[in-house]
Amino acid sequence: MxxxxxxxxxxxxxxxxxxxxxxxxxxxxxxxxxxxxxxxxxxxxxxxxxxxxxxxxxxxxxxxxxxxxxxxxxxxxxxxxxxxxxxxFLPQTDRLKFQVLQWLMFQMGGVGPMIGQTHHFRQYAPEKIEYAINRYTNETRRLYGVMNKQLESSRFMACDEYTIADIAIFPWLRNWENHGIDWADYPYLKKWFNLIAARPAVQxxxxxxxxxxxxxxxxxxxxxxxxxxxxxxx
Missing domain, CATH: 3.40.30.10 (Glutaredoxin)
Structure with a gap:
């Protein structure tokens, strides 16, 4: 086990x-x-x-x-x-595998660290530091925009298959309200989010x-x- x-x-x-x-x-x-x-x-x-x-x-x-x-x-x-x-959840062909890996790294190097800082300064910091809140909120919105653009032409985050890239990113977006996000600005990402959230294994x-x-x-x-x-x- x-x-x-x-x-x-x-x-x-x-x-x-x-x-x-x-x-x-x-x-x-x-x-x-x-x-x-x-x-x-x-x-x-x-x-x-x-x-x-x-x-x-x-x-x-x-x-x-x-x-x-x-x-x-x-x-x-x-x-x-x-x-x-x-x-x-990781394709076997080199082309698709590396497409997935780059979006996994995108989560590990961008989505996780930046959204984590956004969440910290908006929710947990003992004092409200306007510069930090704006800095990380704006970067989070930029990252949401990157993902929204990708999903204009791709069913899932890395390709048309559900992969570890989707699994890695989804949990970080579940607190979108606390990130200062309006889903109306990211319709393709919202559609993807709902698709992933409906999966029984995710639930x-x-x-x-x-x-x-x-x-x-x-x-x-x-x-x-x-x-x-x-x-x-x-």
Whole structure:
């Protein structure tokens, strides 16, 4: 059984959705071990042993490529691993494969980091910094525009097949209201979003651990996530 160490965040849900899309059933083929990032579980030695960057998700497969256990961190790497392991959601031809990989990298290098900063400064920052809010909100809107343009001529994000690129990007757009987004400005992206949201495996994946998440309202959790605790030497 695969063990996924996770929390109900966009990066966590990427892996939850991928597992469900691959036909791997929670409780039968994989288990979800909660890592409460607001309580500091990500800094425990046993978690750092498999995720040295103290970020979720991480995964352990007892039957790795050589038959031995393998531990993985970084959600993009886990998606690629599961695609290779199951033979699903990553095309085999070089042309389509690299089309998918470039949009996966687009999520990892752009959508995730920029939307994460937008969400932070609009929702969590202890003071409203107008420059930061405008900077990241405008960049988020630009990225939404890039995706909307791509979907004018493509059914899914990378090509006309549903792939790990779609699985990687979708969870990051679920809080679009908090990103300062008006869907009317991105009709093709909105159509794609609704298409992905209607998939049964996606609906199952985003429910994993979701009942454990609570709003970040206390100073201790803020310090763990955004303050000095995050930067302590370990």
């Amino acid at each position: 695969l063990t996924v160490y996770s929390w109900p965040t966009p990066n966590g849900h990427k892996v939850h959705v991928m597992l469900e899309e691959c036909g791997l059933q929670l409780g039968r083929d994989w288990e979800a071990v909660p890592v409460n990032i607001g309580a500091g579980d990500q800094f425990k030695p046993e978690f750092l042993a498999i995720s040295p960057n103290n970020k979720i998700p991480a995964m352990v497969d007892p039957h790795g490529p050589d038959g031995k256990p393998i531990a993985l961190f970084e959600s993009g790497a886990i998606l690629l691993y599961l695609a290779a392991k199951t033979g699903q 199952r994946g985003v429910k994993v651990l979701a009942d454990l998440r609570r709003p970040i309202t206390d100073d201790k959790a803020r310090d763990i996530l955004f303050g000095k605790t995050q930067y302590q030497k370990r």
